[in-house]
Amino acid sequence: MARILSILVGLFFTVALAWSLLVGLLNFEMPHSVEHDFHEHPKDVHFASDGAFGKFDRQQLQRGLQVYKEVCAACHSLRLVAFRDLAALGYNEAEVKAFAAGFQVPGIDQTTGEATTRPGIATDYFPKPFANDIAARAANNNAIPPDLSLMAKARHDGAAYVYSLLTGYQDAPESLPEANRPGQGLYYNPYFPNLNLAMARPQ
Numbered sequence: 001m002a003r004i005l006s007i008l009v010g011l012f013f014t015v016a017l018a019w020s021l022l023v024g025l026l027n028f029e030m031p032h033s034v035e036h037d038f039h040e041h042p043k044d045v046h047f048a049s050d051g052a053f054g055k056f057d058r059q060q061l062q063r064g065l066q067v068y069k070e071v072c073a074a075c076h077s078l079r080l081v082a083f084r085d086l087a088a089l090g091y092n093e094a095e096v097k098a099f100a101a102g103f104q105v106p107g108i109d110q111t112t113g114e115a116t117t118r119p120g121i122a123t124d125y126f127p128k129p130f131a132n133d134i135a136a137r138a139a140n141n142n143a144i145p146p147d148l149s150l151m152a153k154a155r156h157d158g159a160a161y162v163y164s165l166l167t168g169y170q171d172a173p174e175s176l177p178e179a180n181r182p183g184q185g186l187y188y189n190p191y192f193p194n195l196n197l198a199m200a201r202p203q
């Protein structure tokens, strides 16, 4: 009898503890930060590649590559991608070769052994726009443009996030506190977690 009683008492306290924990959790509110109030989730975009039966649209892919080459490549590396990987975007061997040849990649002078550059070939990787992080920072208001190879995987809702970021530049709202306004060389963009980023709206 005493044992049953003690089990019941123990059970009572366990349930009471669990209950108070639950109520506490439900009523607990984090103090909202300014970033939290102004930050926006990625736009609701739909891509041909969405879902289990999604398909990549070859023309869209090739246009994306062109934009990378003409705009983003000035600042962002794509160091995990080799030119031959572009076959996945629907290019044939000759096209991959021609595309690679349009880039200068690091090479070695065959007579002097000195570092030089040469036109790319299919097995080369995309060259980096900056020699090192110091040069990258110096050219970008002290921020390093991140490598874009895995960007869509690295961010939540990646494709929609990148799309939203690129189309999300706007004037900072009137109600934004002074401390959160973009300083020199920063640009207001509510899709970026801290609201201000060091990348100007790409042209």
Ligand code: HEC
Residues within 6 Å of the ligand: 067, 068, 071, 072, 073, 074, 075, 076, 140, 143, 144, 145, 146, 151, 155, 162, 165, 166, 196, 197, 198, 199, 200, 202
């Ligand atoms: C003039 C240089 C420059 C160009 C051109 C540029 N970017 Fe950026 N980008 C940056 C810098 C610098 C950052 C880092 C910003 C920061 O941390 O505040 C960045 C950050 C990013 C981020 C990361 C945001 C995050 O969540 O960390 C993405 C995605 C991005 N750029 C995509 C692009 C794409 C796509 C293009 C081409 C359409 C492009 N950028 C063109 C300089 C550039």
